Amino acid sequence: MSKRPAISAPFAVDFALLCDYASSDASGKNIFAGVYASDIVFGSEPTTWPTIFLVTSIMPIAQTFDFEIRLVRPTGQALIQLIGHYEAQSPPTETSRVVGVVQLPPVRFTGFGMYHIEALAADSKRSLFHRAIRVLEGTPTEQHATVSVQFKVDAEL
Numbered sequence: 564m565s566k567r568p569a570i571s572a573p574f575a576v577d578f579a580l581l582c583d584y585a586s587s588d589a590s591g592k593n594i595f596a597g598v599y600a601s602d603i604v605f606g607s608e609p610t611t612w613p614t615i616f617l618v619t620s621i622m623p624i625a626q627t628f629d630f631e632i633r634l635v636r637p638t639g640q641a642l643i644q645l646i647g648h649y650e651a652q653s654p655p656t657e658t659s660r661v662v663g664v665v666q667l668p669p670v671r672f673t674g675f676g677m678y679h680i681e682a683l684a685a686d687s688k689r690s691l692f693h694r695a696i697r698v699l700e701g702t703p704t705e706q707h708a709t710v711s712v713q714f715k716v717d718a719e720l
Contacts, residue, residue, distance in 0.1 A: 572684060573628030574649070576692035577620035577660065579680040581634075585616040585664045593618075593662055602697045609672045617643065619663045619682065623655040629685035632663070637676030643667055646685065675700055 583597025595618060619632055627650040634643040645665060675698050682692035 572689075572691055573623070573625035573686075574630060574682075574684070574691065575622045575624065576682045577622055579617070579619040579632065579682060579692060579694055581680070581696065582616050582618060583614065585618045585666075587662070587664070593664075599696065602699055602703070604699045604701055604703045605675075606700070606702070608675070608700060611669050612667055612672055615667050617645075617663075617665045617667060617680070619680075621649075621661045621663070621682070623649055623651065623659050623661060625649075626651050626654050631681075631683045631685050631688075633679075633681045633683070634667075635679040635681060636673055637678065638673075642670060642673075642678070 580595070581599045581603065582595045585593070585595050587593050595616075617632070617634060621630070628648075630647050630649065632645040632647070633641040636642050643665070645663070647663075649661060651659075678696045678698055680692070680694045680696065681690055683690050
């Protein structure tokens with residue numbers, strides 16, 4: 564979990580990601596499937612973006628603030644722009660979170676390159692989060708690794 568930033572910011576971003584599917588169940592548990600951990604690779608250039616979800620987790624620091632979340636194209640223009648307002652009845656706590664799930668509408672694909680997810684404090688347009696995502700044509704070539712762990716449980720449990 565993120566710690567509250569020392570700087571004066573109205574919120575912090577725990578994560579922002581793109582995935583093939585996202586939702587929440589009745590208990591509030593978030594479900595993400597097909598999370599793009601690094602590159603997005605298409606076999607050939609699509610005419611429109613496939614079904615894709617933008618998911619963000621914001622830790623509010625201020626009781627009220629305006630924010631903006633963008634998916635930015637390689638040209639610097641926003642492909643998707645979410646403009647929001649947060650207002651709570653009481654000050655947020657260390658565990659307060661706002662998880663946003665947005666399915667991108669059918670949007671024309673404008674090319675391969677480096678895309679960015681940005682979160683900004685709307686009052687100052689100050690960037691509070693940035694993540695770069697390469698969108699490529701070809702075959703995924705990401706190296707995979709095997710991780711071994713030893714699992715220990717407290718004997719009293």
